[in-house]
Amino acid sequence: MAEIDILPANRTSADGPKTYRVKSFGCQMNVYDGERMAEMLDERGILPAAEGEDADLVVLNTCHIREKAAEKVYSDIGRLEKAGRKAGKAPLIAVAGCVAQAEGEEIMARAPAVSMVVGPQAYHRLPAMVDAAVAGQRSTDTDMPADAKFAALPRRRKSAPSAFLTVQEGCDKFCTYCVVPYTRGAEISRPYAALVEEAERLVEAGAREITLLGQNVNAWTGSDDKGRSVGLAGLIHALDRIGGLERIRYTTSHPADMDDALIAAHGEVAKLMPYLHLPVQSGNDRVLRAMNRSHTAEGYLRLLERFRAARPGMAISGDFIVGFPGETEAEFADTLSLVAEVGYAAAFSFKYSPRPGTPAAAMDGQVAEEVMDERLQRLQAALQRDSRAFNHSKSGETCDVLVERKGRREGQWIGKSPWLQSVHFYGDAAIGDMVRVTLGEAGPNSAAGTPV
Structure with a gap:
């Protein structure tokens, strides 16, 4: 990207944007990135647009995992252009995130209304790109130095009761269906001290729960305050010592990066919640090899046994892809068998869709759309059955609920x-309260509670 003069914090150019809106798609890491971009714009004196009002600057923080992700971006750009023409004032449009990383130059060529394209490892330069856009300069920045990004981000000053904290980015696994290694780069771990400090700032700003994020979050490594090499379990133990922090979670994990210390932490750290998201993708070993997953179905099941031994009653969540190239009906049946054995509390399941540039996109044996549809329906029926059963199994238990928002009905909290x-x-509550309730009637996605 060309050199751009950067205005000091809390200053904007005279004719620059006064309001912004960040629209984030996809994973929790995108939510975290969106929050951080909003904080940078806040620091520059650009304010969030009021609900229902048009913004002077719109940031589309994109995700490349979903099917036709790029086309949805162009659709959003078209809607913004149309609204701008109608209002007589077009907003500045920035495209950020993984679609920006993968298709940056094409976006700039195809969508003249876009002023800025910035990848997920370069968004710390967004304020400078806004200044350039105000001066009439379009710019693209898809550099990949993630460590520089985090060092440039502002101090955390506000937080919801439940906050995200990115500790690790990138992926070295190269699953044959996945674009993440190309859009997020190689695996990097943020420094231990910087993460502990950011967690402390989040708690000071109102967070009572922190979810540690990473493409392979359990690949995180660092040196603790005594210079010892530690993994994710060591970081969790450090966060456990932060006063005012009541809950710790982490996602997304890879079976290959699990270690004894992290499994043991689930039995040792009371603040570490009894929930594990561990994607498996398929229950068939041939399909797993074709996906370049480094685990087997049996190895995955034995790993879950160890977690459940360390923390009985914990909830297990997973990810599944149906219709991977070459998948037979018998191989799909192995996935259904694995689902029945695990008893997932929750899961995400998708039809395979080819991503340009990934090895799987060129594989023989692409499965017909109607076959994938039918398999996905059967898989999701099984997952909903087990999710409902898990929720029913907790009926009658008393637990703490961290209040995140008001419900739709008077006096209702969620x-x-x-x-x-x-x-x-x-009942009587407020956002951020930890309320003791007895769980009652449950569906596949939620449960009713009665305050104790």
């Missing part, structure tokens, strides 16, 4: 249980 269930209840 929050999360330790098992990440959405719990709704009636």
Whole structure:
């Protein structure tokens, strides 16, 4: 990207944007990135647009995992252009995130209304790009030095009761269906001291729960305050010592990066919630090899046994892809068998969709769309069955619920249980409260609670 003069914090150019809106798609890491971009714009004196009002600057923080992700970006750009023409004032448009990283130059060529394209490892330079856009300069920045990004981000000053903290980015696994190694780069771990400090700032700003994020979050490594090499378990133990922090979670994990210390932490750290998101993708070993997953179905099941031994009653979540190239009906049946054996509390499941540049996109045996549709329906029916059964198994238990928002009805509140269930209840409460409730009637996605 060309050199750009950067204005000091809390200053904007005279004719620059006064309001902004960040629209984030996809994973929790995108949510974290969106929050951090908003904080940078706040520091420059650009304010969030009021609900229902048009913004002077719109940041589309994109995700490349979903099917036709790029086309959805162009659709959003078109809507913004149309609204701008109608209002007589077009907003500045920035495209950020993984679609920006993968298709930056094409976006600039295809969508003249876009002023800025910035990748997920370069968004710390967004304020400078805004200044350039005000001066009439379009710019693209898809550099990949993630460590520089974090060093440039502002201090955390506000937080919701449940906050995200990115500790690790990138991926070295190169699953054959996945674009993450190309859009987020190689695995990097943020420094231990910087993470502890950011966690402390989040708690000071109002967070009572922190979820540690990474493409392979359990690949995080660092040196603690005594210079010892530690993994994610060591970081969790450090966060456990922060006063005012009541809950710790982490996602997304890879089976290959699990170690004894992290498994043991689930039995040692009371603040570490009894919930594990561990993607498996398929229950068939041939399909797993074709995906370049480094685990087997049996190895995955034995790993879950160890977690459940360390923390009985914990909730297990997973990811699944149906219709991977070459998948037969018998191989899909192995996935259904694995689902039945695990008993997932929650899961994400998708039809395979080819991503340009990934090895799987060129594989023989692409599965017909109607076959994938039918398999996905069967898989999701099984997952909903087990999710409902897990929620019913917790009925009658008393637990703490962290209140995150008001419900739709008068006096109703909604929050999360330790098992990440959405719990709704009636009573006196406020956002950020930890309310003791007895769980009652449950569906596949939520449960009712009665305050104790």
